[in-house]
Amino acid sequence: MIVTATPTWRPFHDEPMFTDDLLHGVDDIPEASRAAVITYLEQVAHVRRAPLHTTTAFNALHFGFDPQTRGYQAAVLDPELFVRLDTGTVALPVLPVGTFVRIERGQQSLWAEVVARFGAHDETHSDGWVPAHLSGAPATLDAMGCRPERVILDPEAFGAPLTARERVELRxxxxxxxLLDDRGHLTGKVCYPNPKVADLDDTALYAHHLLTAGKPLLVGGPLGGLLIDPHDDDTLAMALQTALDTIDKLLDQTPHLRRWGAYATPAERYERRRDRPGLLGGADLDDVAHAATRATLEPRFTGVWPLLAGWVDSAKVTDPEQVDVDPLELTAAAEAVAHVNLAIADVATSAVDGLLVDGVHLRIDDRWQAAGVWLAQPEPVQTDVRGVDPLRPLALGYHESLPSSSFASDTPPDRDLSDRQPDDGTAGRPDGADTDAAADGKGRDTGEDTPTGGDQVRQETRPDDADPDAADIDLPDGSADDAVEDAIVVEHLHDSLVVYTVALRPAHLDGDALPLPDHVDDLLADGTLVIELHHDGDNLDDDERIQQVERSDGELSGFAWPLSFYPGIKVTVAVARGARRLSAATTLLTKPLLYGAAFRWAADVKILAAALGIDLPDVGPQTPEQTVPRAANPNVPARHQGIGPLRKLIVTALRRHGAAGSFGARRLTGPQLFTALFGPDLSNPALMWQVIYTCDRLVDAGKLTCEPNQGRPDKPGSGGPDTFVWWPNDAARRQAQGHTDQQRRVALRGKVHEHWVPPGTRALPGGYQASDEARSAYAEFVRKVRGPKADTRLPTGYTFVRGHTRGSEPGSSWLRLT
Incomplete structure (x- = not known):
């Protein structure tokens, strides 16, 4: 695309392009308006040196980026409302993409817009290597609530090129x-109010900024002028989110831009780089892409920024005469990052059946850390991973590095655990309050059905009085001892909770019994107990699903096992201290057992084969169960990692007890899930928070979604406990999102001026001055949106036009000079 000499829209000269059309769905925008916005955004993308993010595209439309002067008008925006950065600043404030900043040094001031940012963890290596546990990890803050980031500024956002004074100040x-490093970037620790804010993506984080510290800028612009009541926080938040969503979809429709995540870069500029020789030209793009995709014996995680920076720094040392300008300085870094990611993405999407020609599977695993972390892994690759869009981050590195259980230990099963103190849970997510532990892992979509690696650490135990009927099983090849040992496997052991899996033998099914590990007796409440059985894949009758049982001789008796249960079927049971309700579940297999279509649930095949009187089939070598816990993931505190073996029980409880919603969804809050698992009479705050943290990890893995309950839009988490949602499939989730968008648009009806030109400043024609009426109207407007102490003087060279219906006469706002 060649940018026309005359821009399609000049802010402050033409009527605002940010109209109520942007508060509708993309398909509802009139064709002429949609075409004008798309053309304008393409022009802005071409004249700017950094990729256009969804938030900076919003800024361009809302605050008026002039393609002709290549900048915003600071006189109209008022730099006093920008985020101030002093040269003495030690830790940086939160600066999402789109934030306006002013750097102060004595009497000097430099204005800029944040155009890109990403994680800058110091564990990455200059050859691009990234530790697996960093890839896709939720936000982890240090003791001061900070984490390292690289923030890229555009100092030319208020007019290009810079003036001589501005160039000197920047140098x-x-x-x-x-504040700035030698490449002109803000680098260092960025401090957040809590982890929940840190886990928001840039678009959501910028919306949060505009609804809090940046609210005067937002309300004083066209969006505030479109709303009947711009100080209605809920309506303002809804309108802002709708506008951001619409603009993001419009960027998708721009024919001459290529998208990388939320960024858009001119396709023509990317192709020019590919045709260009020299440092970070086409040949280097291919080499960098090859470095990210090279085959190794183990999965390799490669970060784009450390790989790029190492590449350029090496060139500076080996051939300094060829590096006259650092290709990673200032905004050029943001474009280089986008181009390299696109080059690697082109390789990833060329794969056949998920594999490149050398048998390597390549996919993006994290868009945030290190400007993009790519995962290359050799065959064999799980089918459910190969079948997922390679440009959809799944955070496999983080999930596969998680320990199986936050309380897994080497403690022998018969050890007295009474001296172990449970997590008091006080650092959790209390209703109506923001805390430092508020919901690790929210706000990012990590993908569907994310494989979580081995998510259980098994501690095998053989109760002294268990298996009295082992002789009843006619096992081939003298394997009775193996079957006995595998009958009960303790998967989680803590003084307030035990989760174990048992493979039922014929004696259990015939005797209506469920065996217990020998160290569970002390946890059980006295008297009659209630157990709720979830048979995954079948709807049990109520009398089969909920049963009253008694404790006797190391087992629970009085069961009426469903007829579909067979010898060897595995049942996972959760027993909480003092609870009268126990939860149990089976697991439906993706493929039936080898013995026939009737055997559809996870089972101990040795016990099943013995009951059927057949030999075990030859299924090839089996991978032994992991018997020692992995090292704890340093990115998530142990108390926030939840309890892995509870995941299956949580999902089944949601499916059974969740409040039914549209498209088959099921919803429960964390406390409601705790009650569903262990009954209403159990009070154990520490265990309840462990249930909530386990739900958080299921959200990370894409198994559930989380809906923060409505509170104040400027205070995430202020609306009470989050609601966790189970969806029957991907299509249902997508349909629900579209339904939510439609509901949001409907909710704005009656709260937006339709066919309205919002009030705002306009550039004066030559030889004219603002009328007294315009000055008075401007002063009234400014006091309304910025408070009584705001500067009410009209900027020089501008007048003020009242809001009016499109096509109507707004009234005289300027006078000819005499």
């Missing part, structure tokens, strides 16, 4: 290494 800041 001084870079040379001194104060």
């Amino acid at each position: 001084r800041l870079r040379q001194r290494g104060v």
Whole structure:
């Protein structure tokens, strides 16, 4: 695309392009308006040197980026409302993409817009290597609530090229290494109010900024002018989110831009780089892409920024004469990152059946850390991973590095655990309050059916009085001892909770009994107990699903096992201290057992084969169960990692007890899930928070979604406990999202001026001045949106136009000078 000499829209000269059309769905925008917005955004993308993010595209439309002067008008925006950065700043404030900043050094000031940012963890290596546990990890803050980031600024956002004074000031800041590094980027610790805010993506984080610290800028612009009551926080938040969603979809429709995540870069500029020789030209793009995709014996995680920075730094040392300009300085870094990711993405999407020609599976695993972390792994690759879009991050590195259980230990099963103190749960997510532990792992979509690796650490135990009927089983090849040992496997052991899996033998089914590990007796409440049985894949009758049982001789008696249960079927049971309700579940297999279509649930094949009187089939070598816990993931505190073996029980409880919603969804809050698992009479706050944290990890893995309950839009988490949602499939989730978008648009009806030109400043024609009426109207407007102490003087060279219906006469706003 060649940018036309005359821009399609000049802010402050033409009527605002940010109209109520942007508060409708993309398909509802009139064709002429949609075409004008798309053309304008393409022009802005071409004149700017950084990729256009969804948030900076919003800024361009809302605050008026002029393609002709290549910048915003600071006089209209008022830099006093920008985020202030002083040269003495030690830790950076939160600066999502789109934030306006002003760097102050003595009497000097430099204005800029944040155009890109990403994680800058110091564990990455200059050859691009990234530790697996960092890839896709939720936000982890240090003791001060901070984490390392690289924030890329555009100092030319208020007019390009820079003035001589601005160039000198920028050079001084870079040379001194104060605030800016030698490449002109903000690098260092960024401090967050809580982990929940840190886990928001840039679009959501910028919306949060505009609804809090940046609210005067938002309300004073076209969006505030479109709303009947711009100070209605709920309506303002809804309108802002709708506008951001619409603009993001419009960027998808721009024919001459290529998208990488939320960023859009001109396709023509990307192709020019591919045709260009030299540092980070086409040949280097291919080499960098090859470095990210090279085959190794183990899965390899490669970060784009450390790989790029190492590449350029090496060139500076080996051939300094060929590096006259650092291709990673200032906004060029953001474009280089987008181009490299696109080059690797082109390789990933060329795969056949998920594999490249050398048998390597390549996919993006994390868009945030290190400007993009790519995972290359050799065959064999799980089918459910190969079948997922390679450009959809699944956070496999993080999930596969998680320990199986936050309380897994080497403690022998018969050890007295009474001296172990449970997590008091006080750092959890209390209703109506923001805390430092608020919901690790929210706000990012990690993909569907994410494989979580081995998610259980098994501690095998053989109760002294268990298996009295082992002789009843006619096992081939003298394997009775193996079957006995495998009958009960303790998967989680803590003084307040035990989760174990038992393979039922014929004696259990015939005797209506469920065996217990020998160290569970002390946890059980006295008297009659209630057990709820979830038979995954079948709807049990109520009298089969909920049963009253008694404790006797190391087992629970009085069961009426469903007829579909067979010898060897595995049942997972959760027993909480003092609870009268126990939860149990079976697991439906993706493929039936080898013995026939009737055997559809996980089973101990040795016990089943013995009961059928047949030999075990030759199924090839089996991978032994992991018997020692992995090292704890440093990115998530142990108390926040939840209890892995509870995941299956939580999902089954949601499916059974969740409040039914549209498209087959089932919803419960964390406390409601706790009650469904262990009954209403159990009070154990620490265990309840472990249930909530386990739900958080299921959200990370894409098994559930989380809906924060409505509170104040400027305070995430202020609306009470989050609601966790189970969906029957991907299509249902997508349909529900579209339904939510439609509901949001309907909710805005009656709260938006339709066919309205919002009030705002306009550039004066030559030889004119603002009328007294316009000055008075401007002063009234500014006091309304910024408070009584705001500067009410009209900026020089501008007048003020009242809001009016499109096509009507707004009234005289300027006078000819005499």
